[in-house]
Amino acid sequence: MASVNVKKVFKKYGDVEVVHGIDLEIEDGSFVVLLGPSGCGKSTLLRMIAGLESITSGTVEIAGRRVNDVHPKDRNIAMVFQNYALYAHMKVRDNMSFSLQLAKRPQAEIDEKVAWAAKILNLEPYLDRYPRELSGGQRQRVAMGRAIVRNPAVFLFDEPLSNLDAKLRVQMRTEIKELHERLKTTTVYVTHDQIEAMTMADKIVILRDGVIEQVGTPLEVYDHPTNLFVAEFIGSPAMNLLRGAVVKDGVKVADGTVLPLPAKHKAKAGQKVVYGIRPEHLKPSRKGSKAKVVVVEPTGPEIHIYADLGGQEVCAITDERLVLARDDMIDLSPKLDKIHLFDLESGKALA
């Protein structure tokens, strides 16, 4: 159990700077997800916390201790790798007990810990098998077992679910979250999958090009994205973003359509903005902006309507059982209190 503090951390490979000064506080016992597209520096940051990557400048503290120059083995952390990195020549039991054996713990304690971890992870029948005899999900569990037997201060996960199929991924997601609820060990989890981040995190850290774009709880970053990147990255289907200029009673987009704005808004008249509305807040209505249907995708609980609005494709979600075909004209109305406005130039939210 420990907090992790990252202070002004930079990382350079030769002349290329990939992490540009990250400040991040991870509270004791929390589940923090580092989220971002590939190449955003999230894995590098995790590896710097683990000690697998040197820190160019700045400080990483675990449990209040500066660990910049501490060998990974002395940081009291455990890590689960994307490709599991199991020891192929060892049985599951030995894979899990390797760290305890290195630490020269008494055999009784090792057996007890392994049995405990195997029970939590449902690995009891497989303890005497080799990793090659296990399925992907089981291997993933062995990798997790290897991490939990040590009772480390911090768990680090590096995209642990990306090699699993969709169904297993959802299942393991829940398992990892349950494990965290149970052990309450500080966890840092790296992923590029925003659904994983939303469902698992206490706090999401969204990174892009080596800088933090936003930090917040899943709902905070969903409901109040502070910039265009976050707005676009979080949510599926993605938020509709329409370029336009602020006029008297709304935002005028390319083809002259005026999209409504709430009475109170922070934009100045004439300001070039991006008008953001999430698909679930854009509904078919009696009277709204005219749109031409392009594709209709029923998902079961709701219908996703992709339509051409003001020269751009937007997505609207409704749970009404509308019967629509391509080229039908519909009216779409946004929920006024759910509209996001971003400055076109800076990309910042106008809140």
Next chain:
Amino acid sequence: MELSRPWQILRDVVAVLVTGLFMFPILWWALTSIKPISAIFDKDRVVFFDFVPTWINYGVTMLGMSRSQLAIDQGIGMGVGGAEAYDSRRSIIDSMVVSVGSTAVTTVIAVLAAYALSRMAFRGRATFLNWVLGQRFMPPIAILIPLVTIYKTAGLRDTDNLYMGYLGLMLIYALINLPIAVLLMKSFFDDVPKDVDEAAMIDGATRIQTFRKVVLPMVKGGVAATAVLCFIFSWTEFLLSLFLTTDIRTVPVKIQTFVTSTGNEWGFIAALGTAAVIPSFIFILLVQRHLVRGLTLGSLKE
């Protein structure tokens, strides 16, 4: 792809033919080794199987029997001559000592060097690797004369000290084998993902422990393959052994002495040649189960 029946049969037939083609010289050699001289030197026809097998050739080369005595006992009077010179027991021991020794030296050095080259970033790593490989481009005969002088000066010749002679031969075989061994081992280490090293380090292992307890066991098959290669090279090497030693006679050098001024002793050559296949064969059998590259299977995703 599933082959249709005729293609399957064709494939099997071709496989058998190709195998037969490659195995034929060995079979012929083995046959020659048990033929009486009259069958080997029949000038009218090629004798395949219609001869009375004899163990004389093995008796003389492998058991140190006197050929004259054997010939007289069996009532064969043709081509009797020579005695001790065909006893090859010492040669087999010499070859064993040198091959096993040089294989051990090469494998240990190659494994350590390859691990470093595979895992550690240091200045000039790529250059070093090319340089290592470059050593192998040089034909041994090009360095032979200076080498003999160097060995003479360094006291590594068996004419000065028999044990130094063994050591000298092991060293030069190790030197010749190292480039290939290092390169081969490096490719095996490269196949083990770096994540495994990192996982071990996070689990609390030092660099040495990571190497010894995690990575090395995962490349066991590679070590075996490398050792086989080194052994076979050392076992069959002729040129360096011929020039660098006098008392020590490795098998290839020994066989060559059977080509004498009074004739080629094909029976003895075949017997020793056939016998010389056996140690390599046993060695390969021993490490065969490690020669499976799939050993790293399971540490990774599918």
